[in-house]
Amino acid sequence: MTNDIRLAARRLRYVTQAGIALVIGGSIAAAGALAAGRADGLGVLRIETEGLTPWPAALSLLAVGILLAAALLQLVRMLRQVEAGASFAAAPLRGFALFLFLAVLASILLAPLLDLAFGGRRLVLAVSGGDALMLFVTGLLFFVAKLLDEAQRVADDASQIV
Amino acid sequence: MAITVRLDVMLALRKARSKDLAAYVGITETNLSLLKSGRVKGIRFETLEKICQYLDCQPGDLLVWEPDA
Numbered sequence A: 001m002t003n004d005i006r007l008a009a010r011r012l013r014y015v016t017q018a019g020i021a022l023v024i025g026g027s028i029a030a031a032g033a034l035a036a037g038r039a040d041g042l043g044v045l046r047i048e049t050e051g052l053t054p055w056p057a058a059l060s061l062l063a064v065g066i067l068l069a070a071a072l073l074q075l076v077r078m079l080r081q082v083e084a085g086a087s088f089a090a091a092p093l094r095g096f097a098l099f100l101f102l103a104v105l106a107s108i109l110l111a112p113l114l115d116l117a118f119g120g121r122r123l124v125l126a127v128s129g130g131d132a133l134m135l136f137v138t139g140l141l142f143f144v145a146k147l148l149d150e151a152q153r154v155a156d157d158a159s160q161i162v
Numbered sequence B: 001m002a003i004t005v006r007l008d009v010m011l012a013l014r015k016a017r018s019k020d021l022a023a024y025v026g027i028t029e030t031n032l033s034l035l036k037s038g039r040v041k042g043i044r045f046e047t048l049e050k051i052c053q054y055l056d057c058q059p060g061d062l063l064v065w066e067p068d069a
Helices: A003-035 A054-083 A090-117 A129-159 B007-014 B018-025 B029-036 B045-055
Strands: B003-005 B063-065
Touching: A003 A054, A054 A090, A090 A129, B007 B029, B007 B045, B018 B029, B018 B045
Parallel strands: none
Antiparallel strands: B003 B063
């Protein structure tokens, strides 16, 4: 493991940690504004609720934010291991891919389901091409991470054969 | 583990040193030490052959199966 890679991993970790703070802070602020009925009142920002009532939209936003933060935490875990000298950390990468996939899935499904639970009359699912592409890419990333995990296990076994 | 490595016994019988054996086989002393203590998952035929050559013994002299119960 070269020092350049360790340094790059450390820098990326700082950026990711800042991203986690931004995601959590942004989600709480936006969910709070939605719950208070101020979707237009976040300075220059406007929160898109796609016709949902405030509470389901706020809860959905918060849940997606938490899942996204969990994905980034896994990324931080992976980068810490790289900084410590591990050439590859498969388990955190798999966790990152899984939480990212769940965040995308939650962003599609959670709001309409919560709307229904909060008294909505029918379930309306809006899946755009971008959403489908994100689901495919994050699902593929999870699969590739699982393959890499298996490859690392085989490499570990091989390293214990003298 | 059911398979016991008796490399240390053979080394003692032949009055050979681990360092020399490691150099002959082409593995590190650390790996040889791990092999002696049985803390490896396997041994290559190539490694086994060289150890047998150096110690003038059979694989059965180095590896012994001992039933657990």
